[in-house]
Amino acid sequence: MSAPQRLSKPYLVRTGIDEILAELAEGDAVPSERELAVRFAVSRETVRQALHELLVEGRIERRGRGTVVAQPKLVQPLSLRSYTEGAAERGRVPGRMLVTWDDVTASSELAEALAIGDGEAVIHLERVLLADGKRIGLESTYLPRRRFAGLAESFDPSTSLYAAIRAAGVTFGTAVERIETVLPTPREAALLETTTAMPMLSLNRRTVDSAGTPIELVRALFRGDRVAFEATLT
Structure with a gap:
């Protein structure tokens, strides 16, 4: 039996943020890059990439200096x-x-x-x-x-x-x-x-x-x- 495939850090971070968003309501604040980087033990650049993907998808939006859960498209x-x-x-x-x-x-x-x-x-x-x-x-x-x-x-x-x-x-x-x-x-x-x-x-x-x-x-x-x-x- 072959060894299980190791999941990449970007994938794990994205999956983890998806789980966080599932517990939040529209307009709720999303944890900061710093908080997420500490939580997932990755660089802020890795977190930033995942947040950018979610921003493009319309799942989150910038509001002032923070980020919140976006209204559905x-x-x-x-x-x-x-x-x-x-x-x-x-x-x-x-x-x-x-x-x-x-x-x-x-x-x-x-x-x-x-x-x-x-x-x-x-x-x-x-x-x-x-x-x-x-x-x-x-x-x-x-x-x-x-x-x-x-x-x-x-x-x-x-x-x-x-x-x-x-x-x-x-x-x-x-x-x-x-x-x-x-x-x-x-x-x-x-x-x-x-x-x-x-x-x-x-x-x-x-x-x-x-x-x-x-x-x-x-x-x-x-x-x-x-x-x-x-x-x-x-």
């Missing part, structure tokens, strides 16, 4: 529903903070995606997405201005854009969405109150109406430590 459905609907369904309070709302000139790539002419005016709406007051995402939406010019007078950017579009008589048809992992720029990290070392989920979506006419082009970044996505496959 917001799980958003991948669908043509608004962010407001998805967050509210999960018992969270959705919100938005306006960053940019202006007109830009369509590049050839943007014009092709929105089926408009090169150089046409496009509405650019950039907002920070909130859940229970916490910043979870940064969403940039591009809309053809000649179709949605009325939003300038009627739309409150702290509310659901999809609800406003539906209220204008537009019926959503289909969307193609691509999701990948990226690192944020310094500006994006600052807006989401995180660091450039924290992985983000990048969503790129092009949506068309029931007649196949493009409605929007969206690029959104979500904090991977605070949001997860799910899809129902049939």
Whole structure:
């Protein structure tokens, strides 16, 4: 019989911290690096690595100079529903903070995606997405201005854009969405109150109406430590 495999110190530390977290509630303080290093008889660097993994996974979060057990991730459905609907369904309070709302000139790539002419005016709406007051995402939406010019007078950017579009008589048809992992720029990290070392989920979506006419082009970044996505496959 072969000798049992010896478990590495990083594995034992991570397992030990997992057991500690299992006994704590949301918002409870996590023992400091120094305390954990003494408890597991390892270097603080080994503890720091384990805590960083838990931070990226969204199990813990920084609060002031300490670390606490984080709120569970917001799980958003991948669908043509608004962010407001998805967050509210999960018992969270959705919100938005306006960053940019202006007109830009369509590049050839943007014009092709929105089926408009090169150089046409496009509405650019950039907002920070909130859940229970916490910043979870940064969403940039591009809309053809000649179709949605009325939003300038009627739309409150702290509310659901999809609800406003539906209220204008537009019926959503289909969307193609691509999701990948990226690192944020310094500006994006600052807006989401995180660091450039924290992985983000990048969503790129092009949506068309029931007649196949493009409605929007969206690029959104979500904090991977605070949001997860799910899809129902049939």
